[in-house]
Every structure is written in structure tokens, then in C-alpha cells.
Amino acid sequence: MTRVAFYAPMKPPGDPTPSGDREMARNLIAAIGARGAEVIVVSDLKLHEKSGDPARQADLQQAAKAEIARLSNTLAGTDIALWVTYHNYYKAPDLIGPATCAALGLPYVQIESTRAKKRLTGPWAGFAAAAEAACDAASVIFYLTANDLITLGRHRVPGQRLVHLPPFLPTDTLPEPSWGGGPMLTAGMMRAGDKLASYTILAEALAHLPGDWRLEIAGDGPARGQVEALMAPFGDRVRFLGQLDRDALARAYQRASLFVWPGVNEAFGMVYLEAQAAGLAVVAQDRPGVRDVLLPGAYPRPEDGPEALAAQIAALLSDPVLRKSRGAQARAMIARAHLRPAATERFWSAVAPLVKDPA
Template sequence: MRLLTVIAELGSGGAETVVDDLARHALAGGDLVDLASDGGWRADELAREGAALVRLPLRSSDPADLARSVLRLRRHVRQAPPDVVHAHNVRATLAAHLGTRWPRRRPPLVTTVHGLDAGDYPRAARVLQRCADRVVAVSDDVAERLRAAGLPDDRLVVIENAVPAPVLPAPAVARAALGLPADAPVGLCVARLEAPKRHDLLVEAWRTLPDDAVLLVAGEGSGRAALERQVAAAGLGARVRLLGERHDVPLLLAAADLLVLPSDREGLPMAVLEAMAAGVPVVASAVGGLRSLDRATLELVAPGSAEALAAALGSVLADRPGAAVRAHRAQEAVSQRYSSSAMRLAYQNLFTVQIG
């Protein structure tokens, strides 16, 4: 099988992690994998594993760049016709549809929706109904929003995000590598520095925690400058470390006492699943697919409330035995429901059905 994956970029992020997992599995199974994106460190790694890269300017919102992406896809599929096309989110779907519709035998197009702003679902449903043969929602919440926006149920399937079992270094080794005190409370947030992730709430909540508590923030984005100003104004420069984009999340998880994600919206975030798989306690907003998780496995708080977030963070750090029990339950839940093997098989079966 030749699989053509279309995604805006292939750096850090939940959708990118899913693409990486599926591409590696396909390559290991002897399939041909073409990755069409605006590049990124994951694209470079996958190219070394044998994937073919097609450079598309899909990070841009400029209509001219969308047109360029379509033309490049058309040239590529004439030279290397795919058996199935897998697009991620709406803009990539539109580019994939327009870029692969002209061959004599148009390949089936499967789209995965990883989560959108609430107001974007009606337009997304219209585009997906016209362009995609099958739509995958990464959580029941995303599926329900697409249905409510008008996407026919027979076009829709839920395949939940999943993560492989992590390999972590010893906590003492991880903390030494990061220059962290051995006994300090350490929190970790892995998320793009963009408004919906609500790092502003996190910094506000962190001010209320013990003076030795350290927060590691892994991610980059347009909100970095504002976040730096907020950290400085709060006098937290020594306690909040902005690490930038990181490719060593297992090391960060090994050093952390908890992972926190205070987002306003989510599909089913990979950062949370990775922490659960690693046995790291989680505090997160009760939004999107996170609301379907068993509350016995993590602390879910009302979105948009720094006070609720601070209370949950303080509770987890104060009750280490209780947090450890929830983290162990979380590991079991991931192994039973969110395993990479189950996700890979579900996509493989879907692609096979679509190819016919």
C-alpha cells in the first residue's frame, strides 16, 4: 500500500504524534509512506526512516499558498499515485481533495479531526461532507460536535488517540539532566504557547503554590512574549522555566510530579495520554475528550478558573499517595483503552475498507 499523509506541519503536537506513530508502523510493515506537509523535525526523522517528503506551504493561511499546495500535490500524485490519502484537520483536507481529484482513479480520502474551535465546526462539517470519504474523530466529543454541525453519521467514525508505552529514565537522572533540585515539587505543561492552552491561568495558579515548586513549560508559539512578561511581572522567573520546543518529553515526564493542561478546548490531548501512560499524575481542564476519562485516573477542573486549577495542583502535590493511586489507575486505563496497537489496527482496517 502507498499511503499519502497530508498535514500542516510535522513538528511537535498531538496530531503530529499520531502521524509519526502511524507512519512508522506502516513503514515497518513494508508500506510506502509519502508525507506532505510544511516540514518539521518529525518529518526529518521519518525521512531518515524511509518516508518520502512533499513540501507544502500549509502552515500559511494565504489562499495563494493553498493553491501552491494543491499544484504540488497534483504533480506528486501523477508520479506516485497513492492507494489512500490521510489528511489531518480541515485545511489539509481541502488541499488533499483538490490535489488528488484529477487522476483517472481518485484515491479515497480519510480525514482525522483532532479538535477545533467551537465556532469552526459548522464550516468544517460542510467542507468534510464535500471532500472526505470518511471522517475520523479522535474522541466522542469531537464526533458529537461534527454530527451537531451537520456531518452525516454514516461518514463518521471514532478512533481515539493512543500512545505507546513510554521508556523513562530514572527521576533522579532526569532531574540532574535538567538542573532541578532532587526534592522540589515539579510540574510540567506540554502545549503550544497559544491562547486556547491558557498558560496565563497556569502562571496565575502557580503563584499560590509553595515557593520551591518549579514549573516546566515545554512548547513554542505566538504567546511566548506575553507569557514571558506575565512570568516576570509575577516574580516567578526562578520558578517557571520556559523550555521552548522539546523533543525529549519522556525525560521531562520522568522529572515531573504532575502534568498540567489548563486548556479551554481539546480533542483528546496526547500530552495527557503520555503522562497517564508514564504514571505521572495529571491535572487538566474538563473539556472535549478529557471529560470522557475516568475521574478516578486524573484531576479534572472547571476550565477558565485559576482558583480551581490552583486548588487541584495544591491537592495533588499535598497528597502524593492519593495521586500515585490515580496515576496507577491511569496507566491501566491507557493500556486497556488507548494503546497504539489498537489505534494502528483501527486505521489499518479503515484504510483497507476504503481501498476496497
């Protein structure tokens, strides 16, 4: 059995707080292990420093040195064949993997890393330099979106391979399709920043939406009061579902007529994959990351304003045949490229040359 060391410096897979980053780490572990490999989370040291505090970064550097010493000792002589780091970037650099792999002679790869040379000065300068060095150390970097590839390709070191790993759902099969005419659905955490910006754009679009429409919103968070205030003008046409578990969210997809979420600064957005897997047509803005997981089409640009978003929603609401056609095409795309078997195949095909007995 091939054994793989796995490390996520931004948020450990076992962290109790739900997030897209934690979900993606868990999905990756499942995909890597789908052929029988044993994936071991070798460290829970969280290196995410989001405030630009040099003293805190120095403390984390010291903690990382202790962790390198521990792992170099405990993993020595074991049959670990490969080290995988998920999500290395300037606020959460992999301070552990490259040094540990150098000490043990392990091949080192990364998944979803970003380069940010402009951060080499300023409050994250040391962390940014460490993130760049970790990128340089990787034999293979798997990128999830075309936007990430831009800087990865620009600064790639000789001999390093950059491999596309499309975002994927943690399943081998699709759910039953949704061809119903229920309410529209949106799903997103309710917090200040980009999520609240998406809710604001959505509310502005709804104000331009004609006809008798309904919307369900799945999600919760500290900005719920602000989201409720944004939606208050629409009365009972908007229904808040709260935070849903996986089964309840699946039922929400099943009864929906279409899925809408503007996608401000989404890395890619798992909800888009889930909605399309259920056969829903999606309305979103044409943004980096988001466009990597959407069925190709003419999505409104952010600069086109909420009126353009409303126009696309209205066109789909008024045409059930078009909705079903778009949903069926999106569902086929997910089946082809965005389920776990495709991710497993892409991963092991790329790392096989690095591992003696690949899974």
C-alpha cells in the same frame, strides 16, 4: 506491500518548525506503517491560510490545481491503495486529495477533520466550502475527540463512516513509572493566545496554593518574557527548564510529583498522554478535547476559577498515596487505549473494506 498516500494540508510532516500538528502527522505515518505498509507523503503543498486573505486563498487554489495535475499523472498506474489526509479544516482545506482520488479511483479517508458551516460566509468562505466538500468525499473520517464528532455526525453524508481514533503516543511500550515526590511539572509552548492564557490561569492558581511547593516549566517561545513575569512573584519556587528534547522531557516527567496544565483550547494535548504514561497524576481544567485524554475524574471547570485548580493541586500534593493511585490508573488507561498498537489496529480495521490487500 500496501502503499498509502499521505497528505497534511496544514503542515507537511517534514516542515522544519516543531509543532503538535507536525508531531501528530509523523505519529500517524508511523502507526499506519507499523504493519508493513509503505506510507508516502505525496505532497508538501502547505494550504494553511490563517489571516482570511482572499487573494492568498486564490493563489493556493491555483497551486492546488497544478498539484492535482501533477499527482494525477505521477501516481497513475502505481500501486497506491489508499489516500489519507490529516487535519482538513476551513483554514487548511484539502484542495488536492478528493480530486486526485476521483481521477485515479482511489479510496479517500481523513483523520482529524472538523466541520464549520458558520464559516461558509466571511473571509474564509471559499476555503470553508472546500473543507466541507473534502469531508463529504471521505469514505471514512477518523475523529480524535468527542467534540469533533458533534459536527461531523450532524453533517455526515450517507454511507460515510465516522470512527473514533483516540490520540496516542508513538510507542509500543510505556516508560518507567514516576512515583517520586519531586517538583510539579508543566509543559507548554510560550506564545500569545491560548498558551499564554493557560500560563496566566496557572499563575493565578499558584497564588492560591498553600504550603512549600515547587514547579518546573518545560517550554520556550516568543512569550517567555511574559510567562517569566507571571511567575516572578513565586521566586525560586518556579524553575524554567527551556525547550527540552524528548529525552530531557522524559527525565522531567520522571522526577515530577504531578503534572499541571489548564489546557485552554487544547485540541487534546500530547503532554497529558506523556505525563500519564509516566504515571503522573494530572491537574487540568475540564475542557473539550482535554477530557478525552484524561483519566476520568472530577476536574475543575474553567468557570470555577483558579481557586478550584489550586485546591485540586493542594489535595494531590498533600496525599502521596492518592497521587500514586491516580497515576497508576492513568498509566493503565494509556497502555490500554493510547499507544501506537491500538491506533494501528483501529485504523486498519476501519479501512480494510476499502483496500484490496490491507496491511
